[in-house]
Amino acid sequence: MKRALLFLPLVLAAVIGVVLFWGLGNDPTKLESARIDDPFPAFNLPSLQDPAKFLSQQDVKGKVSLVNVWATWCPSCRVEHPYLLKIAKQYQVPVIGLNYKDDRDAAKEWLIKLKDPYLFNIFDEKGKLGLDLGVYGAPETYIVDKKGVVRYRHVGVVDDTVWKSILEPKVNQYAQER
Structure with missing residues (x-):
């Protein structure tokens, strides 16, 4: 019995090691969305x-667009901001902002200071729309087609690599659909 207890930590460490090794193969940015x-x-x-102008689901329809979930409290959002500016300007893709659980004045100041890549910004102070979308946190970026259907979700920073290898091909594909 004593001998079996000596091997218990070794077996436990091996099991934990296998689970952790298996987890390395998973992509943390690939989260399924309902x-x-x-x-x-x-x-x-x-x-x-x-604040007097209200936006609705209808405002997201009409053209393939990116809906970017962001907030001033999100350090990764600051990292991706220049790439969103580039996508909106250089590639002429509408980027819609979803300001998530944030302070209105801080968010407006952020956009003045860093420039505004967004066609418009939805102010989701309480996070209800984010909850309905299945947002885990910021940043997250969704591709919404012409009909207003969510077609793809990217969790994490959008940069040149993500744009070129994932988002741009999908945006182009959905733009070709009727």
Whole structure:
């Protein structure tokens, strides 16, 4: 019995090692979303810049676009911001902002200071739209097709590599669909 107890820590360490090694093969940015191939959730929320102007699900339809979940409290959002500016300007892709659980004044100041890549910004102060979308945190970026259907979800920073290898081909593919 004593001898078996001596091997218990070794067996336990081996099991933990196997589980951790298996986890290394998983892509942490690939999180399934229940919203893929479903319409963008219905909402009626104010614009970040103009609290008197309300935006809805209809504002997300019409053209293939990126919906970017961001916040001033998110350090990774600051990292991806220049890439979103580039995508909006250089590639002429509409980028819609979803300002998530943030302070309105801080967010407006951020956009003045860092420039604004967004066609418009939905102000989701309480996080209800984020919850309906299945947001885990910021940043997250969704591709929404012309009909307002969520087609793809990217968790994490959007940079040149992510844009060129993942998002741009998908945006082009969905733009070709009727």
